[in-house]
Amino acid sequence: MDRQLGAGIIGCGNISTTYLKLAPLFRHIEMRAVADIDMAVAQARGAEFGVPAQSVKDLLKNPAVDIVVNLTVPAVHYKVSKQILLAGKHVYSEKPLTLTTAEARDLERIAKKKKLQVAGAPDTFLGGSQQLARKAIDDGDIGKVISGTAHILSHGMEHWHPNPDFFFKPGGGPILDMGPYYIASLINLVGPVKRVAALQVTARKERVISSAPRKGEKIKVTTPTTYHALLHFANGAAITLSASWDIYAHRHPNLEIYGTNGAIFLPDPNFFGGDVQLAGTDATPKTLTMWDHPFATPNWDGETRLQWANYRAAGLADMAEGIIKRRDIRCSISRMAHVVEVMTAIMAAGKSGKYVEIKSTCTRPKPLGPAEARALLR
Numbered sequence: 001m002d003r004q005l006g007a008g009i010i011g012c013g014n015i016s017t018t019y020l021k022l023a024p025l026f027r028h029i030e031m032r033a034v035a036d037i038d039m040a041v042a043q044a045r046g047a048e049f050g051v052p053a054q055s056v057k058d059l060l061k062n063p064a065v066d067i068v069v070n071l072t073v074p075a076v077h078y079k080v081s082k083q084i085l086l087a088g089k090h091v092y093s094e095k096p097l098t099l100t101t102a103e104a105r106d107l108e109r110i111a112k113k114k115k116l117q118v119a120g121a122p123d124t125f126l127g128g129s130q131q132l133a134r135k136a137i138d139d140g141d142i143g144k145v146i147s148g149t150a151h152i153l154s155h156g157m158e159h160w161h162p163n164p165d166f167f168f169k170p171g172g173g174p175i176l177d178m179g180p181y182y183i184a185s186l187i188n189l190v191g192p193v194k195r196v197a198a199l200q201v202t203a204r205k206e207r208v209i210s211s212a213p214r215k216g217e218k219i220k221v222t223t224p225t226t227y228h229a230l231l232h233f234a235n236g237a238a239i240t241l242s243a244s245w246d247i248y249a250h251r252h253p254n255l256e257i258y259g260t261n262g263a264i265f266l267p268d269p270n271f272f273g274g275d276v277q278l279a280g281t282d283a284t285p286k287t288l289t290m291w292d293h294p295f296a297t298p299n300w301d302g303e304t305r306l307q308w309a310n311y312r313a314a315g316l317a318d319m320a321e322g323i324i325k326r327r328d329i330r331c332s333i334s335r336m337a338h339v340v341e342v343m344t345a346i347m348a349a350g351k352s353g354k355y356v357e358i359k360s361t362c363t364r365p366k367p368l369g370p371a372e373a374r375a376l377l378r
Contacts, residue, residue, distance in 0.1 A: 123315025127272025128296020200350030
């Protein structure tokens with residue numbers, strides 16, 4: 001019988017339902033407890049999924065819990081993850097891992113001292129589409145990667161989110177909120193970043209909520225809402241990243257990677273699936289045949305998509321297998337801390353108008369092909 005590690009959740013907001021629904025797909029994890037600062041919320045979520053609800057203090061003492069999934073709000077990710085480590089448990093954190101590089105490095109230091117593991121979202125780069133693109137790049141189908149573009153452009157969260165305030169405060173903004181998906185994808189495809197430059201804009205000082213139940217209320221904007229960044233990678237590639245909540249319409253694709261012999265066009269790295277196209281020296285994009293990768297198979301119903309691939313918890317399962325088999329964890333703290341440093345460097349460069357050198361580095365995670373992905377599933 002497969003060895004399983006017990007997982008507990010701290011933070012029973014909306015994202016917890018995704019983890020609780022999807023965790024049973026995977027071999028090496030079993031959800032054993034949920035907790036929240038509001039016990040009534042924890043009890044309701046636990047009852048919904050048949051998982052015991054506990055106080056945060058009791059969950060951290062629970063001997064059946066090996067890994068704690070930190071699903072709290074970003075502002076307290078560091079505080080809660082540190083608390084988990086000091087309780088002697090492994091940490092898997094939702095994105096962003098922390099809001100500062102110093103916090104990320106402190107978690108890394110504590111984990112090393114206590115011989116524990118820290119990993120975190122996003123894990124969407126483990127999806128079938130992202131991994132198909134990774135294989136094409138590794139196989140040399142577009143030659144050496146030299147450039148690329150990434151675009152995260154929308155008109156913000158106040159049009160759909162019931163409580164969008166935190167998106168427009170320090171600790172929010174498009175880089176910290178959506179940047180992890182794109183930067184983690186680029187690390188997977190290209191490698192670590194060595195320096196960045198950026199421009200920043202705050203288009204409006206106020207936002208008006210147009211979603212229920214607070215329709216008509218105004219939000220003060222205290223963090224930049226548009227960034228245009230240049231990422232210089234250790235391998236020499238230069239890739240632009242535009243992230244904005246001030247855009248109502250555009251024609252930019254999500255992610256393109258350019259090589260010496262062609263280009264590859266990727267779907268939104270916020271998702272696990274989607275079409276991947278490749279153009280060679282003939283400059284004609286062709287849709288690649290999707291390989292038999294389980295994390296590309298549609299399995300999730302949504303309001304705007306009839307069905308799409310959603311395998312959040314794949315990173316958690318990979319972490320559990322990594323702990324059991326004592327191998328490298330693909331969403332490791334070294335990579336997610338590098339993501340944090342790149343994001344905070346972009347914001348610092350936007351403020352100063354100067355290049356910011358990235359002090360950390362990391363390796364590209366090992367590919368997750370169809371066989372390796374299937375091995376994570378029950």
